[in-house]
Amino acid sequence: xxxxxxxxxxxxxxxxxxxxxxxxxxxxxxxxxxxxxxxxxxxxxxxxxxxxxxxxxxxxxxxxxxxxxxxxxxxxxxxxxxxxxxxxxxxxxxxxxxxxxxxxxxxxxxxxxxxxxxxxxxxxxxxxxxxxxxxxxxxxxxxxxxxxxxxxxxxxxxxxxxxxxxxxxxxxxxxxxxxxxxxxxxxxxxxxxxxxx
Numbered sequence: 001x002x003x004x005x006x007x008x009x010x011x012x013x014x015x016x017x018x019x020x021x022x023x024x025x026x027x028x029x030x031x032x033x034x035x036x037x038x039x040x041x042x043x044x045x046x047x048x049x050x051x052x053x054x055x056x057x058x059x060x061x062x063x064x065x066x067x068x069x070x071x072x073x074x075x076x077x078x079x080x081x082x083x084x085x086x087x088x089x090x091x092x093x094x095x096x097x098x099x100x101x102x103x104x105x106x107x108x109x110x111x112x113x114x115x116x117x118x119x120x121x122x123x124x125x126x127x128x129x130x131x132x133x134x135x136x137x138x139x140x141x142x143x144x145x146x147x148x149x150x151x152x153x154x155x156x157x158x159x160x161x162x163x164x165x166x167x168x169x170x171x172x173x174x175x176x177x178x179x180x181x182x183x184x185x186x187x188x189x190x191x192x193x194x195x196x197x
Contacts (some may be wrong), residue, residue: 005053006063008045012070015042016077023078023146026085032149039146042074044137071135072108078142079105088143090171091161095173100178105140107185116194121195125188134180137173144170 003011003156015038022028049067053059079101082088088097118125148154148167155162 003053003058003060003063005049005056005058006060006066008049008052009063009066009070012042012045012049013066016073019074020077020081023081023085023149026087026149029150029152035144036143037058037152039074039078043143044141046071064197068112072112075108075138075142076105078146082142082145087149087167088171088174090168091163097174100135100174103178104174104181106111106181107181111185112187114188118192118195123191123195125191128184128187130180130187131184134177134184137180138177139190141170141177144173146170 018072019035019038019042022031025031046067049063053063079088082102085097086095089095089099090097090125092177115125144166148164148170151166154165156165
């Protein structure tokens with residue numbers, strides 16, 4: 001059923017290869033600028049597809065199925081491309097920031113499997129407020145990292161270390177998202193364990 005909310009969700013999935021293309025060349029500031037605009041539009045459609053479906057009464061099984069997939073594909077693609085291009089590297093800890101991205105990816109895969117398992121038992125796991133904060137922080141962090149590639153000269157000097165402002169904000173919020181990812185992932189796992197006897 002191709003309602004407007006479902007079309008918005010599908011557009012997000014179809015835009016992922018284009019987003020990855022613009023992020024592929026680390027020194028291409030224009031490409032990162034386009035990627036930032038595209039990423040922002042994808043984030044806006046993520047909000048509006050659900051809002052429109054609820055307010056217009058057009059919530060569909062297709063939409064319920066596609067929406068979390070679209071989110072996960074977008075987040076995974078951005079994390080993987082930024083990691084491949086060395087963007088999850090920063091001062092003091094080098095590329096240890098990749099661990100934060102890895103935590104997020106592992107949790108997304110694990111929770112998807114857990115939700116599928118629980119759905120087979122007809123147990124629904126509602127999205128918590130903390131999980132929504134995790135998603136918000138995650139979207140903010142990846143957007144900031146992309147913006148850092150578009151604005152490589154937006155720097156501050158801390159002692160002797162030169163730091164790109166949006167890139168640094170992106171790395172800090174990525175760790176914040178990773179911490180919330182662990183907390184919310186554990187919450188989901190506890191629910192799942194109760195149904196695994």
